[in-house]
Amino acid sequence: MKLMKKHTSFLLATLLAGSFTACNPLQTEEVIDPNFPSVGAVTNNASKAQLDALSVGQFSLARNGLATYLLVTGTIGKELFNFNGTESRWMTELNGVRLIDNSAFYNTATTGFGLPVRQANITLAAVGNTSSVSDAEKNGYRGIANTFKGLAYLQMLNAQGTNGVRLNVEDPFNPSKPATYAESLAGIAKFLDDGAAQLDQAGAAFSYTLPSGFAGFNTPATFKRFNRAIALRVAIYQADWAKAATLLPQTFYNATGDLNVGPRNTYNATPPDIQNPLLNTSSSQIVGVKEVFDRAEPGDKRLAKVRVQAAPLTYTSGVTYSTPYLTNMYTSGSDPIPIIRNEELVLIAAEIAAQQGNAAESTRLINIIRTAAGLPNYAGATTKDALINAILKERQYSLFYEGHRWVDMRRYNKLNEIILPVPTMKVLERLERPVAEVNWDVFNP
């Protein structure tokens, strides 16, 4: 027993020594995120490099949700279809053949624009809480942020229509209720106007070089022209033609200039950049609706946006539909996607003129577009309604795949005039409010 006791004390001593001398085995240390920087790092006295990075992030996020948005608006407007072999809901649910869902992938056409808004709000807050940069530089960051905020909201509103959008989401846990459609448009106009005013105070140059897609729009003064172009879109949606007429000259509108001029989202397949998301693949082929392109006037150069296939492309999952027109606009992973082009501004100018009773000016502008498309001058009636219809038609071809057809027909209450390529199809008036939006309001009345 004596021997045993000796062993015991030895063992106890060894155990204690082994456990507690080297380090305290009960002590742990906090684990700092080994993978990413944190949002908290930019909210307090952000450096110029951090603000630049946030601002660049804003340009990157202008592409957020855009692909889904263009495909969804194009599908509902019956100008293009997504022949998606592995997802028949593009053809069925978005065309009203099956029930529309509020929790499906196409919610991105709405929700994808939330993050650019938040990026703008984080940037605005960070700019307001730093002394690292000059006031002019601050206004540059703010002007960019507010411009993209307005654009993102406008796209969100186009998807949601009369459901409206939440104009105040600074606190994501206490967002405002959706505003009415008119209030939403007014709120978006305000963001854009704020941005324009800030750009006016932003000096001669931004604090960093803007992405290449903004060549020609990369100083506060020229960037403001892009801002005003978006504001112009808002004004025509508001049918405020007087305001639109005032805004038009502040944009990069140029009736005699290149119709393709305008800022664009750029892409690159090499990470962390992303590749153009609208490329046709084996499982997702974006096709032009046959009824639209069959009705195009002969020789219309805008038909080059689609490529006629020798054998028609046929879709048979849930809906059977054939068309020979495969879109041809995006073929490379680095093809840019325009945000707004001079062609749209010229057509808006024509629309303003028609609405303000200036048929001659309207016809002149329509003919600029038609001439560029290789078509003879407009020969139809010059009543306001006839001109508006003519402009809507030109817009259909000029702005194909740019997210306008459905919105245009809706703002003129002409959704029932959209040709249904398949009799069982319907034209939805708006997307459903995403389920999470609905639930939030139910839960936080």
Added chain:
Amino acid sequence: MKGKLLICLCLLIGLIGTATAQSSTLTGKVTDSNGTPLPGVSVLVKGTGQGATTEADGTFRITAPANAKIGISYIGFLSQEITVGNRSTLNVTLSEDTRQLEEVVVSGLATTVKRSNLANAVTRLDSKDLTGTTTPVTTDGALQGKIAGANIVANSSVPGGGFNLQFRGVSTLGASASQPLFIVDGVYIDNGQYGNGRSAANKAAAGSSASPQDNNANRLADLNPDDIESVEVLKGSSAAAIYGTRANAGVVIITTKRGKGGKTTVSFGQDIGFSKALSYYGGADWTEQKLTDYFAPGDIPLLRAARANGTYTNWEKVMYGGTGAIRNSRLGITGGNEKTKFYVNGSISDETGIIKNTGFQRYSIRANVDHKLTNWLDFSINSNYIVSNNDRGWTGNDNSYVNYGYSLPYTKPYANLYPDANGNYPDNISGVGENPLAIRDRAVNNQKNNRVLQGFTVNARAINTAKSSLTFRINGGLDYQNGFATVLLPADLQSQRQEANPGFAQDTRTEVFNSNVQVSAIYTHALMDGRLNLTSSAGAVRLYKYLRSNYVRGTGLPAGVSNPSRGKVIDGFVEYQNNTDVGVFAQQDANYEDKIIGSVGIRFDKSTLNSEFDRFYAFPRAALAVNAARFGTWAGSKISQLKFRVAYGQTAGLPTFGTTYSQLQVVGVGGLGGLVPSTVLGNVTIQPERATELEYGIDFGLFNNRITGEFTLYNKKVFDLIQPLTTAPTTGVTSTQINAADLTNRGLEFSLGADVVRSENFKWFIQPIFWYNRSKITRLEIPERLTGGFGATFGQWRVKGPDADGTTYSPTEIVGQPRTLPATDPNFARSWTSYGDAQPKYELSLNNRITFLKNFEFSALLNYRHKFTVVSLTRLLWDEGGNTSDWSETDDLGNDGSTPNGIYRQGANGIDEGSGKPKPGANPNIYSFLKLREAALYYRVPTPVLKRAFGSVVSNVRVGISGNNLLRWTDYTAGYDPENSNFGSLALGAGVDLGSTPAVRRMMFHIAVDF
């Protein structure tokens, strides 16, 4: 069973010590009912602490006082207590403990208890239960249908595992570990599923670095089931409380085989078998009329040509009609002496799937060594090295036609898919973007793993007297794995050629390290002349885990290139995770004459995964068992056992790594780098999910334990469940994790065992097991939400709190389109149609073991799962493709009798008014199945025959045939098999059938020889 001898020995060693006066020598022999000597049997003189173990020939010699009581016990056999009287020889025959009442079950981190004294319903499966009937590929597969209270679902039929294990309902709603904690010989092992980029290659989940849609095996697949001596399943918090902060989903304690000592035995085993598809799904006929009416009339010439040439082919049979080969070999050596015992086992498992180029190989070598340094100090070392290699194939969800599980339903029988003479695969016909044969033969989805499991235990007995003992124990170990996954889609595949950067190759390395150390002290003390035994234990635990994962992804591969770093566009990714958990525990057990057994304990745990990384959370437990049959008048009656038991305990589930972080992510545009916030906000106040469980029941044995039963009720409450607070997504924040929900799991588990026939030439043991679980959410402080699946059209899991009127909802309830209220109703948006519950109404197993003519043994395990909801998109794919076997028939529920089912079902939706059943559309539906999980017939060559043939060289030869999932009955019509999961192992959202492949039937021939 014999391996557990070691535990006995350990306990015994301490008791061999001082001799008492007035003793005489007692010798004897212990045999089993066949007269075979039993070595290593514990022979104890009651109340003195003296004893011995039997030798290889079953003999023993002890000194015992006159009229002493001798206790004789051996794992796997019923104990006996014999009064010696004035005998000097004592020959004892032990009968087999078919009810496992004597087996020792874990009761604490450092303590064990006899099953007959256990207060919890702990399911214990020994090697015979696990692998005695047939050879499952993985350990989780070996558990299917054998555990009351467990819902175990195979994710895929591809060899190599992938299982979803849920014990007693759901213990998390997705934000904490959904799978139980696995501990092998005291080592916490990793059972993760690691991504390999497959779902990026096929765009099932584009851009994600790790997705459950990669459909990988959980890493328990690495463990060789044949090495396992026993598995103990702590299903709920009351039993698992001693494991504290990681134990919410239950704990599975695996003990591997150990050396028995004595003569060195060499065991060789070989399985040879095959697997075949259980059923097919397609095969609809194609006619010109069908093409004209519903598909592409332009294909008519192709159909005509195929008919004329005889090339009209059922491609499903070509793809899935193959035969998988099963070859398992193992060679084990066990032996040793009094001081040192060893178990060494090497095994090769090699199984190919029914689909060409799928398969699983596992090479495992294990060495378990026990050594006694002195009579007070011993240690053991367990080493296991595993190499596994798994070709998982291309099944499940897909957005680019790459997966053959997805392209095949659309592939027309008149297509030509066979490669030409030069080996070039033709494109699939218009509308289907890939040739499934080309993917099968040319695409790679491989995962290799190198893994080391290393465990150790050191026991030091500081005090060792007749009345008390004090043991110090250090145990722990590490689990290190280095996984290497390859995904390759050659650039010239049909699906790749239209990509901007054709070809996809990804090389993923995943390094996971787990280590744990536990220091404990165990003090036992006998009071009241040995009638009251007290055991105190206390100690501390420290666990550390890290994960380092990285990949290189190359797209735009030049011809013939498979190395991702040679791609035109190269993407890289690195991720790190690490966490440390620390716990301290103490436990007091008391046993009064095996009549009243009580236990109280507490564990304090902290983890760096919690936002308060330095805060200890307490996990108390208490348990009481009363063996009523041991009281007075019960003794000797027909009721041989009657135990009332009740147990309570608490556990927790940790937040997943990163829950506290609000990240800024890196983006690039036009050559500039930028920062953007993640749409998920971190929560710096996150707490662990905590559970309490009250479990109570009755165990009984009748007619000398010829019939035994275990009846258990439990009520497991989980609090502070971490839920995504789904914000309005237009705010730019989609969610943050908050502690926002409580749920309750109540259930019943009942198992019965009966020796129906017990004659010499025919023994029939039957064991029915019945169980069910009901889950309900009792608190939800976030908006009701749908999760899992692919949108409400196909059905999703609804997380919904109680209504104002108190109505509660199950978190596994499946809801979907259409809505039930008019569109004008304010509650329209949430008025989903309910399609039942993904958890079965009940589950039933029936285990049969028949021994006849002494040497033949037949066993069969039936498993029935009653009415559970399956979300399936598989049928929709086959219907859209026109290939479902009953596509052209017109008789499906609700069909008008003239539309083909395949067309009708695409538009069918909701509940059929006439029958009240869900329509056979894209919506979810409710199904049941009965499977003959395992069946086997074995023949053991009688010892005299062996003696005559081989002398004493061969001691045991056993041959047999067995099968897995041999027969199946199911009303499932929406795919191949109702057991399926496109999303891998999840608490909510598993069990979505999409792009699946046939379930397989496995048949094997076995031979086992002991030398």
